[in-house]
Amino acid sequence: MVELSLIALFQEPNFLWVILGVCMLAIATSCVGTFAWLNKQSLIGDAMAHCALPGVAIAFLFSQSRHPLILLPAAIIAALTGNAILNWLVRRTKLSPDSALAIVLSGYFAIGAMILSLIQKMPIAGKAGINQMLFGQAAALDSLDVNVLTITACVVIFIVMMVLPRLRMVIFDSQFAQTTGTSVAVYKQLMGVLIVVCVVIGIQIVGVVLMSSLLIFPAINARQWSNHLHRLLVISAITALLASVLGVLISYYFSNMPTGPWIVVFLTIFLLFSLLFSPRSGGLVKRIIDYRQQTIIHSENITRIWYLLHHKTDNKNTAEFTKTDALKVRSMKSQTFNRGFKYALKKGWLEPWGYGYRLSTLGFSKAEKITRHHRLWEKYLSENKQLPAQQVHNAAEYAEHIIDDNIADKLDEILGHPSLDPHGQFIPIKKDSSQD
Amino acid sequence: MSAAITVNNLNVRYNYAPVLSDISLSIPEQNMAAIIGPNGAGKSSLLKSLVGLIKPDSGEFSFFGANIEKQRMNIAYVAQRQEVDWDFPITVREVVEMGRFGHLSWWQRLDKKDSRIVDNAMQMAGVTNLQNRQISELSGGQQQRMFVARALAQQANIYLLDEPFAGIDVSTEKALVELFKKLVKQGATIVAVHHDVSTVKDYFDYALLLNQYLIAQGKSTDVLTDENLKKTYTAQESVQDSYNMAIKQKQKWPIHD
Structure with missing residues (x-):
């Protein structure tokens, strides 16, 4: 009608x-x-x-x-x-x-x-x-x-x-x-x-x-x-x-x-x-994007914790770690941790293994890349901007999520392909990014 | 050398209180002239009177011996940056294009020749790469360059600028000074309100020291003496202040003849 x-x-x-x-x-x-x-x-x-x-x-x-x-x-x-x-x-x-x-x-x-x-x-x-x-x-x-x-x-x-x-x-x-x-x-x-x-x-x-x-x-x-x-x-x-x-x-x-x-x-x-x-x-859409962006950053951080744990352990065979192990390395609110953790699982960066979780191949290269960006930025700040070594970490914590391959390559170029960051840790070299 | 701007006995009041008193001056052509003086000395009011934004109480002024209406196309005015709404939806190019409107009738749009002039003006002021930006995205120095570009697009002979170097970066300041010197060489006359006494001699050939009255005028190397600066920058003598206040008060009382 x-x-x-x-x-x-x-x-x-x-x-x-x-x-x-x-x-x-x-x-x-x-x-x-x-x-x-x-x-x-x-x-x-x-x-x-x-x-x-x-x-x-x-x-x-x-x-x-x-x-x-x-x-x-x-x-x-x-x-x-x-x-x-x-x-x-x-x-x-x-x-x-x-x-x-x-x-x-x-x-x-x-x-x-x-x-x-x-x-x-x-x-x-x-x-x-x-x-x-x-x-x-x-x-x-x-x-x-x-x-x-x-x-x-x-x-x-x-x-x-x-x-x-x-x-x-x-x-x-x-x-x-x-x-x-x-x-x-x-x-x-x-x-x-x-x-x-x-x-x-x-x-x-x-x-x-x-x-x-x-x-x-x-x-x-x-x-x-x-x-x-x-x-x-x-x-x-x-x-x-x-x-x-x-x-x-x-x-x-x-x-x-x-x-x-x-x-x-x-x-x-x-x-x-x-x-x-x-x-x-600054409406809803922006908030949703911001929230998602935060989740990605958290999950990248968490993936990197596994990477760091992996490198700290002398016995390279023990690849799996629990959430408790991770939270000992870096303290995070459990809510944010879980948000990022779920995202990392979803992305396949982490996978269940034994009594805990381990890095997947994908997660390993992801974490390596972030670590590379982190340490390159630290190197850049201390070499080119004369910041003292103890000050560069926090800036790099942020920058590691921003830097893309293009910027990383430029940094590597400017710094003359360094192998160690200001704290004396190795800087991972660039891998073929086709698997990313 | 003839005078680009001549002012005779100019008096300006605001709400009855005198702002400029008995100003007579002449600025020779092909010169870069600075107007200096403390806050509230009437520097901006002087420029605004010259371009017709403020109606003076009395006095006359002329540009190359002709009145403002005849010389309008010959005069470009750049106001202080903060006098416009920087959130207004408009691009840099659209602002610079306004410089051409004075040459066109109300219904006319810019033609190819005007567009070339606009391109050229943006090039000279160094804003070509910013031309499609919204003005809200500009830094202080870029805002000033844009306004200078708009003035250049007017293709004037006389440039009147109100504090062009206020709140801008050093590189923009240097670039603008170079640009102004180039314009003067090509025959332009530039008058700028300036707030930094230390750079007057470097930037300007001519200087006007103002504090309600014109304290001194002449070659910047001659007039920037300690005595003149002291006269300009020390607070108004209390008798002058009282006199100004009295005028303001008296005008408010009804006066019967």
Whole structure:
């Protein structure tokens, strides 16, 4: 039944138009939002959306029509006056930008809410649609709304693409931009207007209350994955697009569901995913990689303990040792020891033998290689960096896991193929690495 | 030799308190000039006024006898490094390319000729191998080289640099000095705010000693006398401090005619 009605949805021509409009809106809004976010104006969209509300309400009250060419200009004018008051407050008073924002946002929203409740008491046709401005209702869009929305969004995208390099310069280094004769004020004003336009056309779908999330969430999400502006714009556009389309689908499918909250729910899911898994935010994936890396290091250390034990024993025939023997050579927490030990068994570096475990051929060459790297690094530090012999061990304990064959060969070369480390222990020579 | 920069009776205030008072100076062309003075002496404010970032209270200045609007393409300004957001998503090359924007209309992109100029600028400043790096990955010295490359891409005649040698490695400092000397030989005029008195004579031909007032100006070998340095670097006399404070206070009171 679900599939049936989904197919029916897509067969409805109006629905496809709405989806198209929503896609253009998502792209335009996420582009403009990325710049607003880079300009450290995360909340400006929120303020502008709230400022637009009284404009919409007043225009509807007087015209008693929901024609987009009446409501949108009114919303834009209201938001622009809000923007002007905001700028004036910041420039002329000692208010901090966030206090000014809070004042303007709540002041305008209060007026808008008052007029909305007034409208609800009056016998005006289509007044229900005005209330939907709060949380957005994509299903309420008619084809004229969609046309206006799509065309406006395309114009916004075009303008952003045209001024992209200049806008980036102004946001990154406005002082420099000014010294090259670029009118910084014009670009900042243009940004304000673009934000207002995006917010206003988006209100019908996302709603006043949550509009700013469609501006900012995609940018924050994209930033977790890239630090290149063009890629940022693409990723944030895709994020916004997916969330919006999913939100619209759900709000169509379950009629009377507001669209805005669903879009924001999807945006939040995407953002949570990025925060958990992106490498940049030090998320889950990075932790898993770190944990695995640690396990490998532990198991390499443990394999090397067997190697050392092997060399310490005079009787070369006794090849097997117990965990207790190993822990006597190097003290480790039993938990970390077991983690590394299991990994070494899994890799086949150690194998059960007699009453304990012994090094396999593979494990022997592995340990020999690590020992070679360890002792070469010790030699390097004491010869070339003049570190005293007793200081080089700890550095080498770390370096042995980092050094690869290539670095080891270079070290060997630089040091003139040494045979003994600073402590007088032999440095294993390189074996054919094909068995590794 | 004619003057590249001429300043007459420049006065700058910040929040009513005087920052620069009655500055008159002239910097001869094809010279490397240092502006030195203690913290808060107004060195950065002087450069910022010259490039139009600060509006002076009064005074005039000109470049080769013309006003700033006519000479904009001829002036490259390099601000202190910490004045931008180093976490901004942008590559070294993209920053250097900004040096060309002043020569283009708002809708124009860089063409092949501009790209060559950018390549050349990066080459001269030694950042060619860093061109695709994100700026967040740069060391202090590399950041400064990048900004110098951007200034070079402007193909200006006058370079105004705010503390170009602050917090950078010795090799970058030496490389930049060599580069600046080469530019001067090719006809450029370089003015830099400098904080290390010991290297002024080695690096700069000309020096301006500043502490709210211009204490001295002239060939660096002539003006860097103990007496001038003492005048520049000892704290403002208490009478000057009180006078500055009084101006600030009085302006806050409503004055009725």
